[in-house]
Amino acid sequence: MSLDEMNAEDGSVREPYARVAQWLATVSPEQLERRRVEAELFYRRGGITFAVYGDAQGEERIIPYDIIPRILSTQEWSKLAAGLEQRVKALNAYLRDIYGPQDILKAGIVPPDLVWRNPAFRPEMCGVEAPHGIYVHIGGIDIVRVDEEEFYVLEDNARTPSGVSYMLGGREISIRLMPELFRSHRVAPIENYPNELLATLRSVAPRGTMSEPTIALLTPGIHNSAFYEHSFLADGMGVELVEGVDLFVRDDVVYMRTTEGPKRVDVIYRRIDDDFIDPLVFRPDSALGVPGLYGAYVAGNVTVANAMGTGAADDKVIYSYVPDFVRFYLGEKPILKNVQTWRCRDPEDLRYVLDHLAELVVKEVHGSGGYGMLVGPHATKDQRADFAERLKVHPENYIAQPTLALSTCPTFVSNGVAPRHVDLRPFVLTGADGVRIVPGGLTRVALRDGSLVVNSSQGGGTKDTWVIEC
Amino acid sequence: MRIFIQHRTHYAYGSPAKAVMQLLRLTPRNHDGQTVKSWRIDLNCDGVLKAGEDPFGNLTHTLALNGPISDLEVTVEGEVETEDRHGIVRGACERFPAGLYLRETPLTEADAALKEFAHDVTSEARKDRLEMLHCLLVGIYSAIKFDTTPTNSATAASEAFKLKRGVCQDLTHIFIACARHLGVPARYVGGYMLRTDGVTQQEAGHAWAEADVEGLGWVGFDPANGICPTEGHVRVATGLDYLGAAPIRGTRQGGAEEQMRVAVQINQARSQWQS
Numbered sequence: 001m002s003l004d005e006m007n008a009e010d011g012s013v014r015e016p017y018a019r020v021a022q023w024l025a026t027v028s029p030e031q032l033e034r035r036r037v038e039a040e041l042f043y044r045r046g047g048i049t050f051a052v053y054g055d056a057q058g059e060e061r062i063i064p065y066d067i068i069p070r071i072l073s074t075q076e077w078s079k080l081a082a083g084l085e086q087r088v089k090a091l092n093a094y095l096r097d098i099y100g101p102q103d104i105l106k107a108g109i110v111p112p113d114l115v116w117r118n119p120a121f122r123p124e125m126c127g128v129e130a131p132h133g134i135y136v137h138i139g140g141i142d143i144v145r146v147d148e149e150e151f152y153v154l155e156d157n158a159r160t161p162s163g164v165s166y167m168l169g170g171r172e173i174s175i176r177l178m179p180e181l182f183r184s185h186r187v188a189p190i191e192n193y194p195n196e197l198l199a200t201l202r203s204v205a206p207r208g209t210m211s212e213p214t215i216a217l218l219t220p221g222i223h224n225s226a227f228y229e230h231s232f233l234a235d236g237m238g239v240e241l242v243e244g245v246d247l248f249v250r251d252d253v254v255y256m257r258t259t260e261g262p263k264r265v266d267v268i269y270r271r272i273d274d275d276f277i278d279p280l281v282f283r284p285d286s287a288l289g290v291p292g293l294y295g296a297y298v299a300g301n302v303t304v305a306n307a308m309g310t311g312a313a314d315d316k317v318i319y320s321y322v323p324d325f326v327r328f329y330l331g332e333k334p335i336l337k338n339v340q341t342w343r344c345r346d347p348e349d350l351r352y353v354l355d356h357l358a359e360l361v362v363k364e365v366h367g368s369g370g371y372g373m374l375v376g377p378h379a380t381k382d383q384r385a386d387f388a389e390r391l392k393v394h395p396e397n398y399i400a401q402p403t404l405a406l407s408t409c410p411t412f413v414s415n416g417v418a419p420r421h422v423d424l425r426p427f428v429l430t431g432a433d434g435v436r437i438v439p440g441g442l443t444r445v446a447l448r449d450g451s452l453v454v455n456s457s458q459g460g461g462t463k464d465t466w467v468i469e470c
Numbered sequence: 471m472r473i474f475i476q477h478r479t480h481y482a483y484g485s486p487a488k489a490v491m492q493l494l495r496l497t498p499r500n501h502d503g504q505t506v507k508s509w510r511i512d513l514n515c516d517g518v519l520k521a522g523e524d525p526f527g528n529l530t531h532t533l534a535l536n537g538p539i540s541d542l543e544v545t546v547e548g549e550v551e552t553e554d555r556h557g558i559v560r561g562a563c564e565r566f567p568a569g570l571y572l573r574e575t576p577l578t579e580a581d582a583a584l585k586e587f588a589h590d591v592t593s594e595a596r597k598d599r600l601e602m603l604h605c606l607l608v609g610i611y612s613a614i615k616f617d618t619t620p621t622n623s624a625t626a627a628s629e630a631f632k633l634k635r636g637v638c639q640d641l642t643h644i645f646i647a648c649a650r651h652l653g654v655p656a657r658y659v660g661g662y663m664l665r666t667d668g669v670t671q672q673e674a675g676h677a678w679a680e681a682d683v684e685g686l687g688w689v690g691f692d693p694a695n696g697i698c699p700t701e702g703h704v705r706v707a708t709g710l711d712y713l714g715a716a717p718i719r720g721t722r723q724g725g726a727e728e729q730m731r732v733a734v735q736i737n738q739a740r741s742q743w744q745s
Contacts, residue, residue, distance in 0.1 A: 112569050279719075280491065280719050
């Protein structure tokens with residue numbers, strides 16, 4: 001049995017959910033359905049859509065939104081927040097190390113080939129000092145619960161994590177569509193996220209930046225699945241939304257073309273992948289990036305957030321070492337737990353995984369979005385056999401984890417309110433002046449009965465997350 | 471041996487470019503058996519050349535020009551003193567451990583055909599790494615026909631291998647892909663080679679591979695010629711593949727129909743100081 005965050009096993013309602021349970025007892029399915037439709041309209045009108053890669057029609061879809069909020073108590077949140085801060089500090093320390101002195105390799109904690117052969121590792125970043133020593137300015141840490149006590153990290157997202165616009169959109173819906181329920185709780189605010197992001201980005205401007213730093217958000221353009229979020233955040237921060245062609249580099253300084261002439265840019269919040277950042281250094285066929293941007297970064301004239309090469313800290317094998325990073329770099333005991341992970345590159349682990357495929361979840365080391373994974377208990381015999389072959393050919397490409405009984409939350413589905421599995425992606429902001437986390441994050445919910453895959457590309461939905469004082 | 475090198479790269483634009491930015495890896499460094507006696511970079515126009523070094527230790531120059539630019543010529547010229555070291559490279563600028571050079575890159579990915587080939591040509595010599603690499607060298611030299619027509623600078627090893635044709639860049643990528651697949655760190659070297667047949671005008675620079683051999687360190691293998699580098703080879707830049715060692719990587723803004731022409735002259739310097 002997995003933990004239900006509202007209904008305890010003894011039939012009682014868990015304290016944080018007391019008012020939600022009362023409310024659910026009074027609303028009819030028709031009222032819930034009406035609100036669901038209104039919420040969908042809100043997203044549609046706002047253009048809050050996403051494109052599904054690999055979808056033949058390639059059309060924009062709305063991520064289903066569940067109007068029943070997910071509740072965390074302040075006590076639960078403060079433990080989680082402390083763990084998140086610690087985790088992201090460790091990730092930054094690891095990146096600072098592998099692109100610098102490489103102490104962790106000398107200490108024999110991480111096998112060197114996991115660094116050198118990691119496709120997301122950027123040799124070009126070696127020996128290059130990141131402004132203020134920060135690599136992951138915006139981290140999305142995916143959290144799951146299996147019991148009341150512990151939070152587990154399922155995945156670290158250190159590249160360009162997305163989803164924050166859904167977090168903020170969900171809050172707006174709660175306030176508009178369920179004002180009574182919302183007002184009956186003391187919900188910690190998250191609306192200040194764009195300001196917190198802006199403050200973070202300002203704080204990491206290169207040392208020696210005169211006056212107020214100029215910040216720009218670099219997007220690959222309107223065809224990107226997260227374009228809505230890019231424009232939403234630029235708007236919310238009051239900074240320019242730019243594409244590569246809007247920027248140029250002269251004498252290792254980045255400028256933005258404006259109607260009043262070139263304007264120096266100090267911090268770039270980039271939402272394009274490493275590969276496309278600078279065609280002189282990375283992919284030469286990239287038309288999305290800015291020629292010379294890497295040189296400007298090396299010269300210390302611009303901050304790129306997140307830094308290039310942060311993906312070296314967030315693949316699924318490196319994940320299994322993050323608790324070691326916490327101990328090695330911070331000398332602390334990890335607050336958040338890791339899910340037990342078998343590294344298939346290790347022959348003993350591989351043997352175990354092959355013997356227990358029916359119980360395990362097998363994931364591609366460099367996969368994301370819920371693609372290319374096997375959920376053993378839900379797979380057919382043929383699917384498992386097929387996966388076993390792939391594992392034997394390229395064991396280094398896979399890790400395996402136990403199938404977790406993710407916690408569930410009450411969710412409005414076609415046949416009424418039912419428990420559905422959830423995870424949580426809080427967004428952790430790291431600036432030169434400290435770590436900022438708005439309370440909560442994006443709750444993703446697997447809408448299909450029994451499904452454990454919460455990814456929006458795999459039919460997952462979202463919920464508003466309330467951190468409340470009980 | 472003292473080698474004179476002159477390498478001209480000329481770009482002409484159908485309509486003038488608004489701006490051009492290039493990253494040049496055109497300056498050799500010294501190491502055992504290679505001493506740069508003189509070297510200079512010239513441009514046919516006013517521009518800023520900023521000297522630097524990339525993380526692999528290659529000397530770089532960043533060139534930024536603001537247009538209109540209808541043509542651009544970059545010329546490097548100099549003399550390098552060399553000695554035959556049987557392809558063994560010592561005293562070079564090394565920024566990374568050999569293990570880094572097992573990374574796959576898009577240009578050097580080994581597909582099933584390349585993997586099979588790598589195993590086949592080395593089947594007799596799996597135990598001794600040096601012997602294995604020589605088998606690979608000879609195997610590629612005899613399997614791939616030198617042909618400048620079917621491939622270009624973006625051709626991956628697997629594509630060239632399928633065609634069984636290519637230029638020194640393709641043969642080098644094939645060598646690297648196979649060596650890495652066999653667990654041997656390998657890297658790309660961009661440079662020049664003095665031809666032994668007396669021809670001094672060449673259409674491009676040269677490229678070959680280096681592989682890491684226990685006890686010897688980096689050893690060069692020139693699959694386009696089926697030999698290890700001699701005193702006729704001049705190393706300029708190394709990288710994981712062509713992109714990391716390319717003599718010129720450039721971008722431009724505006725300017726239609728770029729035409730590039732390369733002329734390389736390499737001859738033995740008639741040096742009166744030669745001992």
